[in-house]
Amino acid sequence: MGENIVCGRNAVNELLKSGNPVNKIVMKSEKENGQGRNADIVHRCKERGIPFQFVDNAVLDKLSAGEKHQGIVALSAAKEYVEPSDIIAIARQKGEDPFILVLDEIEDPHNLGALLRTADAAGVHGVIIPKRRSVGLTPAVGRTSAGAIEYVPVARVANLVQTLKYLKDEGCWVSGAEAGGKDIYQADLKGPRVVVIGGEDKGLGRLVKETCDEVISLPMLGRIASLNASVAGSIILYEVLRQRNKG
Known part of the structure; x- marks a missing residue:
């Protein structure tokens, strides 16, 4: 590479x-x-x-x-990408339920870097990104991640929908984040979990959304209808961590 x-x-x-x-x-x-x-x-x-x-x-x-x-x-x-199966194996080696972050066409390196940083802090076992219409592991991503890029395994796949189906076959429940879904503070986010965050402009792709088991949302009480992808993703990852720690 x-x-x-x-x-x-x-x-x-x-x-x-x-x-x-x-x-x-x-x-x-x-x-x-x-x-x-x-x-x-x-x-x-x-x-x-x-x-x-x-x-x-x-x-x-x-x-x-x-x-x-x-x-x-x-x-x-250059940072080597892993396979989705490697991420599942990492979780199983630790004796933990898989906790995986999937990013649907995140194009801003600062968003990817920030999400890698949160993923490391929240105990995510790995991150999955698509090969097309998505930023890869660039120097800007590495700098924004504050070094987390060295610790968080990242898989880059050709087909996100097929990858999500594979993760479901491996026992994971897939939660896609988008407005209009179930309030994350009312949702059960424990167990083998995949969180899918959509791209900065269009959110979740149609087929990706249809493949998710559920759609979850952050409560929005102000006049702004949405949050930056890395901010929203970070809040959701920490809610998953909170629920996992509660058992």
Whole structure:
């Protein structure tokens, strides 16, 4: 899959802590960046034998291709996608009911990054995205995820509907999020659970929605009819976590 560019201190730190392969770390000159700012990262590089280099800002700007790099960029093996069956296996290895997030054509890298961050925090076993009309695991996604991209398995599939049917065959209940559905605070979200969040503009695709076992919604008491996809998704994931913890 080639080489991946990881930008920003948090993302680079999490990459190093994860133990995943790192080819090289490139940092802004210590003189320009403040004495000792990257001392912790330099220490980790020396411990793991990872090459590192100090450069001027122009080099970092070129490497990051316009992404905010905060004076540091890592070059690593590109993040590998997993299969949906791998995510099911991860849950079973942990002795837990599967908890899976499916994203139906999320195109904004900041939304995907934010959802990966919440997925990691809420104990989601994996995230599934479509190959078409969806952002992949880009540097912008990695930076926005604050390093969660290193820990959350992501599957990229050709057909979301077929994938949802597979997950149902594996015993999962599929809850699609869209206005007009059952209030999430009245819904039973325990047990093997797949949460499907629709794209930023159109929401759930028709066939995806028809494949869901139920449609759930957030209560909206104000004048705004909807929330940002990553905000809505995060609230729903934490409600699932709350109910799972209650048993």
